[in-house]
Amino acid sequence: MQVSSQKSTASTSKPPISHPPSVSGNSISLEQEGSESIRVCVRIRPLNQREISQGNANCIEVQNPQLLTLQMKTGVRQYAFHQIFDVSTNQAEVFAETGINSLLESALEGYSCTVFAYGQTGSGKTYSMAGVEDRLGGAEYTSDETDGIIPRSISYIWQRMSSRQERYYVKSGFFEIYNEQVRDLLNPGSGVLHCRWNSKQGFFVEELMIVDCTNIDDLIAVLHEGMKNRKSGSHELNADSSRSHSILMVYFISEITSEEGHSYKRYGKMYFVDLAGSERIKETKSSGGMLNETKNINKSLFTLGKVISSLGDKKGNALKPHIPYRDSKLTMVLMDSLGGSSRAIMIACVSPASSYIEETASTLNYATRAMNIQNKPILQVDNSEYLILNLRREAQLLRLENEYLKEQLARATNGQPPLMVDIANNYSNQNNPAQDPVLQEFTFEVNKLREENAKLRESKEKAEASYHQSMIDNQSMHIKLENLEYAFVGSTSLKDEAAPKISQEYTISTLLNENANLKKRLSALQEEQAQMLFKKGEGTPMITPQEDMAQLREYNEQMQKRVEQLQARERELLADLMKLQRGKSPKPKN
Structure with missing residues (x-):
């Protein structure tokens, strides 16, 4: 898609907003039972020409798709992950086997999901997440086999939305964290933005531009515009190094119609995070402004490492460790993805070169700790509409229970209909005020059915108690009658050999x-x-x-x-x- 089309989209007269308007303060979180760990995949890139010319050997050996060994100077270390991609794995195989499909389905269902790439500079993070950065940010973009997770996810999302029954509204935003400052990649002229916190949303970027995406080309244009405006630079280790952490956000607002014909909304979101790589200043030979960038990159990644270490600590201390989310803009943004309510996938990108064995070991160690982090996925549903849906379902269940109790009571009373009491006049609007007339109507119906069911249960219990007492009295009278017959007039059953005999x-x-x-x-x-x-009598007689x-x-x-x-x-x-x-x-x- 042409750049101009994206510019026209981003330059609408709508004021910038930090989230979809319908989500703000009007959703309810529904926790699933249990929790799940972050899925961690490792991707090993091939040795490049510079590393081969320097005589670097391959220090990583993949034993199987879940196990690898790292040849350290002190010995061999073994690591196990959910999925390991060796140097021969192509982009399509990475997308198919990381589990990103499951994450995208969850986002369409109304969950928050995150996929992020982690590793040293030049390890292939941007290539894995987006593809060839120059192509994505160029004037003409066409899809090919080098496309990474983000463009493939966009195609998958639109394909799945067209086959699902829900009606979807898609919104997107794109920003970067550069030198610990948040910049809007769709509106670079907005200057430095701020991370804010509230109890309903957690951390969010204030006044970030969120644009509507009515088709796949609009979302591709968002990716194209953001990649074009992202900060990058060149140093000794990487000719096209990302100098910032970039986050592409895609919101999914799905409108669902229930079996009763009522519609409600769910709010899902997908974060695609491409982190800048950790760097050794001695190796990159950075200076001036790039040196300051390197320091800020390493600082934010160091804080991210502390967060991962704190969350992945399995020592089970009585006091929960402090999680330093607020120490960096990056960890603020990723708070929901690390130990929060999102489903998450981490792609750890490593180099097999023996000269970078320390960086590779550090990345694998952090990835191992990340596997211990437990998240609790939460479904985001519209508050009032969800309550209405639940009341409808409860009313339907109460109707079924009502019919069952009526049937049981009819059997206990030999088909005589019970006296039903009209309780509509006993309902008071003052005791149960409801601003929404639809909520008030269904609440009244549910309360009425509850009271009617309670009366039916009481009548049924009384009828059963009366029936059991009658059976007991009947049996007692029958025994007395038999005794009298045996005592005075005899019994015709005495002739029967099986009958009891009275001497x-x-x-x-x-x-x-x-x-x-x-x-x-x-x-x-x-x-x-x-x-x-x-x-x-004692005293005077009466x-x-x-x-x-x-x-x-x-x-x-x-x-x-x-x-x-x-x-x-x-x-x-x-x-x-x-x-x-x-x-x-x-x-x-x-």
Whole structure:
């Protein structure tokens, strides 16, 4: 794409902003369960002509795609990483096997993701991340096999967005950190920008220009413009050395329509970080302004190394170590990517030359520590719209539960419909104020279904308790009825061999016990009558002797009637006993 097209895009009348407008203060973070470590890949570049002419030997041997050995002066060191690319690996293979595809998919899903290249100067960081820098910053750019991770990711992103159901809005910004100062690569005339902090966004670049990208050419133009304006220089180790840390940011705002027809938004972002390389001043022979650049580069990379070391420390101290994020602009920007809420991939670029074995060992050591860093990926979703979606889902689940409880209650009450109470009038807007009418509507519906379900559960529990009590009472009455049948009239089931048999002695004993109990009751009543006759009150009597005699005669008559009733009952029981004995006597044989 032509440079002029990007300039027209960057020079719109919209004021510069530091983030997509719809993201500011209106999103909610949803943490996943657990955490994940940073994926670390190592890429080994081939020996260049200068190194070959100096007689440098290859000090790195790749044992397998996850294991390499480094030939040190003191011995052989072994390193293990997620993926190792040897000198024969091309750009397409690096893009396919680093795992960048998974990161881009996560960004499209609404997560923050970062891929960054780390290593000494001249180790191939910019080539791995972007490709040939002169081609990307030139007036005419065409894609070829030298394209790095960034242009390949742009093509992959647009291909995947066209095949997904969501509707996407893409925004992008590009800046660099040069001499510990932030400069906008899309608007170089804006001067030095500042890193700010707030609790919702963390560190961000204030007043950074963010442009809309409606097609793939717009995003390629952002990359082209930024690479053209990036600071670079030449020294003894690298003819085209990056003198700054560059960060390309791509924001993805996806609009999703749920099954119920409601739409909500997710906010993903992708950071492509190309770090400047660490340098030894003695080797680069820097002086003047380049010497100051080298010092600032090494300072920021030293701070980055301290952050990686602190986060990757596995000693498990009781007190958490201080993480020096604020010591450098670079670590401020990468705070979310190192030990934060982003998914991240680190590409450690190293030289196999024996003259740079110390720098290579340092890079591999930092890469090993980076594998111990744990990040907690967070999904960024629009706050109010996410609440509405959750309320819709909860209302649907409550409806299903409501139907299930109604069915269970209908079974417990033999199909009789329960009395439903209208609770709409009990709802008070003052107790649950909702500024959003849609939120208020769904909150009311959810509360109504909850109360209705609670009443259904209570009715169901009462019906089940009543049913169980009825079953217990029924079983008890059945047992009593069987005992009475066995005791007095016998049971037709006695003829069945499997039925229980009641012996004659048991029946007689039962009747005699009942007769004895009646006699005891009669004796008690008679004793009570005698006590009443001889009862004397302490002090003045409450009734006259005539009244007392009349009451005693009346009580005597009642007791006499009760005795006669008990004697009649005794005769009836004896008669029943005799009938029972005659009925069970053996029949004479013919």
